[in-house]
Amino acid sequence: MDKNPTRYNVQLYIYDLSRGMARSLSPIMLGKQLDGIWHTAIVAYGDEFFFGGEGISSCSPGGTMLGPPDTVVELGETEVSEEIFMEYLSSLGESTYRGDRYRLFEHNCNTFTNEVAQFLTGRSIPSYITDLPSEILSTPFGQILRPILDSIHIAPPGGNVINGGRNI
Numbered sequence: 001m002d003k004n005p006t007r008y009n010v011q012l013y014i015y016d017l018s019r020g021m022a023r024s025l026s027p028i029m030l031g032k033q034l035d036g037i038w039h040t041a042i043v044a045y046g047d048e049f050f051f052g053g054e055g056i057s058s059c060s061p062g063g064t065m066l067g068p069p070d071t072v073v074e075l076g077e078t079e080v081s082e083e084i085f086m087e088y089l090s091s092l093g094e095s096t097y098r099g100d101r102y103r104l105f106e107h108n109c110n111t112f113t114n115e116v117a118q119f120l121t122g123r124s125i126p127s128y129i130t131d132l133p134s135e136i137l138s139t140p141f142g143q144i145l146r147p148i149l150d151s152i153h154i155a156p157p158g159g160n161v162i163n164g165g166r167n168i
Contacts, residue, residue, distance in 0.1 A: 007077040010120045011043040012113060013061070013069035014129070030139040038129045039066065040113040042075075044120060045082040049089065051112035055099035056089055057161050078120040088119060099161075105133040105146070 016022065016036035026034035041050035048061045062068040080088075097112055110132070114125045124130070136142040 005079045006081070007079055008044055008082070010075040010078050010117070012073040012075050012117065012125055013041045013043055013048060014071040014073065015039040015041075015066045016070050017066075029141050030136065031141075032135065032139065034132070034135065035128075036070070038110060038132055040110050040125060040129060041069075042113050042116045042120070043072075044078065045085065049116065051097050051102070051109045053099050053102045054161050056093040056097050056112070073126065075117050075123050075125075076121040080120055085120070089116075105137060108133075 015038070017039050018025075018037040020036075022034045022037050026032060039050070041048045043049075043061050046061075047058045048063060049056065049058050050064075051057075078085075092112075092115075101107055110125065110129050114130055117123055117125050137146060
């Protein structure tokens, strides 16, 4: 048995979908300060993986229309091989993370990256990201906007959809 298994670096890419507007408008609209509207992706094995309205997608790091991330968090290393990881993603893409299961507040890109981060490294993504939906919905304006926002499916253009273990 190999005493020195191959280790792969795992990063969290964080994008502010509001491009800084949440920081200035949230106190007026929500009555509380939000630093951003976060989209996240996992970068491992030389690719960026994310979940949106089309399902699980991949691209080269920073390769979506969002451009380079606002922040990169080093999540650590994994010994999970790329082959096992791709089988895992394929399984998620056929069940839990199909595109039709996307829900902006309950089952989104951040839910996906948190689950994948835990699978690969045993670490969660930062709570300020995973807590954002409940922060928004805890405000009166968030409750008013919820029906409109629930219909939004975010799928950053520029990725290849992973479906059933194959790239489409």
